[in-house]
Amino acid sequence: MSCFSMVITTSAIQRNKASEGATTHKTQHNRITRTPVKLLLLGQSGSGKTTTLKHFKFTYAYRDEWAEERAAWRPVVFLNLVCNVNLVIEHLSAAMLNDKLAATAPDGSPKDTTSPSEAPLPSPKFTDEHQRLCTRLQDLIGVQLDLERCLGLAPPEIIHTAADAAPLDPEEAEPGILISEKREEESFNHWKDGWKAALGRLQTPTPREESSCSASLTDAENSGSSDSKPLFARPVGSRDSWEDDIAGTLNSLSEDIKLLWQDSTVQEVLERKSVWVQNMPGFFLDDSVRIASRYYRPADEDVLRAHIRTVGIQELKFTIESAPDEDGRIFVQNWYMYEVAIKRSSRAVWYSYFDDADAVLFLAPLSVFDEKVPDEPRMNRLEESYLLWGNLCSCDLLIRSHLILLLNKCHLLDAKLKRGIQIRDSVPSYGTRANDFQTATKYFQQHFKEIARRKSPVQRPFYMHLTSEINSKSTAVIVGIKPGLCVPTRVHCSTIHEARLGITCLMVEDNRFSLESAGTGASGY
Ligand SMILES: Nc1nc2c(ncn2[C@@H]2O[C@H](COP(=O)(O)OP(=O)(O)OP(=O)(O)O)[C@@H](O)[C@H]2O)c(=O)[nH]1
Numbered sequence: 001m002s003c004f005s006m007v008i009t010t011s012a013i014q015r016n017k018a019s020e021g022a023t024t025h026k027t028q029h030n031r032i033t034r035t036p037v038k039l040l041l042l043g044q045s046g047s048g049k050t051t052t053l054k055h056f057k058f059t060y061a062y063r064d065e066w067a068e069e070r071a072a073w074r075p076v077v078f079l080n081l082v083c084n085v086n087l088v089i090e091h092l093s094a095a096m097l098n099d100k101l102a103a104t105a106p107d108g109s110p111k112d113t114t115s116p117s118e119a120p121l122p123s124p125k126f127t128d129e130h131q132r133l134c135t136r137l138q139d140l141i142g143v144q145l146d147l148e149r150c151l152g153l154a155p156p157e158i159i160h161t162a163a164d165a166a167p168l169d170p171e172e173a174e175p176g177i178l179i180s181e182k183r184e185e186e187s188f189n190h191w192k193d194g195w196k197a198a199l200g201r202l203q204t205p206t207p208r209e210e211s212s213c214s215a216s217l218t219d220a221e222n223s224g225s226s227d228s229k230p231l232f233a234r235p236v237g238s239r240d241s242w243e244d245d246i247a248g249t250l251n252s253l254s255e256d257i258k259l260l261w262q263d264s265t266v267q268e269v270l271e272r273k274s275v276w277v278q279n280m281p282g283f284f285l286d287d288s289v290r291i292a293s294r295y296y297r298p299a300d301e302d303v304l305r306a307h308i309r310t311v312g313i314q315e316l317k318f319t320i321e322s323a324p325d326e327d328g329r330i331f332v333q334n335w336y337m338y339e340v341a342i343k344r345s346s347r348a349v350w351y352s353y354f355d356d357a358d359a360v361l362f363l364a365p366l367s368v369f370d371e372k373v374p375d376e377p378r379m380n381r382l383e384e385s386y387l388l389w390g391n392l393c394s395c396d397l398l399i400r401s402h403l404i405l406l407l408n409k410c411h412l413l414d415a416k417l418k419r420g421i422q423i424r425d426s427v428p429s430y431g432t433r434a435n436d437f438q439t440a441t442k443y444f445q446q447h448f449k450e451i452a453r454r455k456s457p458v459q460r461p462f463y464m465h466l467t468s469e470i471n472s473k474s475t476a477v478i479v480g481i482k483p484g485l486c487v488p489t490r491v492h493c494s495t496i497h498e499a500r501l502g503i504t505c506l507m508v509e510d511n512r513f514s515l516e517s518a519g520t521g522a523s524g525y
């Protein structure tokens, strides 16, 4: 079976979008429709699933479609920035309070330490200006609530209580992972009709779907409607007016936000608490002045960097066409991609809905090796990825699907290691290996490979890539699963390349094309 992948850089895509009008001979050619491709995107929260979808949308949507989508992300960027500020203020206020308490304590000693065994550090130098900043920026708490309400964000995920919880699979039951299967199923039932309706739409294409190249990022939960929706619900009423109100508030606080983020004491407070805001999803503090300008409109890069948590299933459809071959044939192929944001406990229910998936793209961020799963403080995030990956590999229902493992956020991993963060402190099995990028990625790759070997009911190949999904200079997207896949005309490739061994990456950079066998990827087994 042959497989190949295509890696497209953002800059190349933009150039190609600029020349969209160039393909004018469609009607004179024989159009041959190929079997659709169905791709599943899985991975823990924040692993980069939506970002991957955005890459595809960015690649295949017409300019006006993308422009509309991009504009719709403006309030999400606002929300991300406001959350960044509120997080910083929270830590600053706590540190100032701690400082005050220490000053009034009988021995007058500051309480801040880097670790209990270390001597107390001298207190950071707080001034009245810090207090004033906290006061002036406190309006942003209300702004955050307004934005969340206006964006129609879903309530927090189901909270698993010990009372109604039971381990799903005794083999997998680990301390701190008690999950209510019943409540997950209720949640699943809430949106699975949307999934069925989505399938219905696939069977009766709308005129838009029949057009030569269309893309729509829709929310399967609301798929009873034929309109495509952006990734979140828009509020009723004049969107421009509430967005502009928020833009006005941000604009009036722009200078304070900048002062806050550039303040050395604030940086010291965050560092002591090991709060790396810059590594968190949706970090925009370095761009606060630009974003808080009254006429701000998101750039493509902002959209890739913005984060809003996906609930349920997101669907992206697009059609790609080959360039006409010598016989004047144009191959047309529909692609359906689904981001599945469901807890691991409900996999038994939902896997059956995807058993015909051609491939599963599993995203596992490597930079999270020292982070905990929110709401499950005893679980390491890398450990969660291992669990999810093991579940996927062992699933009989998905046995026919190709597995592509993207070890994502590599540049963040590199940055953490360069800051001196020791992997062995969070991953004891790492032992005394060198704490560098190469050794670490080799170790993590080996671990994922080993899980696949142990858990797969039958031995099958899978493909592994090191990626940075928001780094447009490196791997951006991977497409192309089936033999004979159409190569989109938009990237001006007229040849279909088949890989002899595993995955081949088609590199498109600065108008130059090259094929790289496996690139940063590696096959399993
Ligand atoms: N620095 C960095 N950030 C990334 C990378 N890939 C994704 N992100 C960011 O990580 C955040 C989360 O990415 P998403 O694509 O929304 O993650 P997701 O898997 O869809 O998350 P949920 O919908 O919450 O399950 C976003 O702010 C992205 O911009 C990466 O390679 N490097």
Ligand SMILES: [Mg+2]
Residues within 6 Å of the ligand: 049, 050, 051, 308, 309, 310, 339, 341
């Ligand atoms: Mg998502």
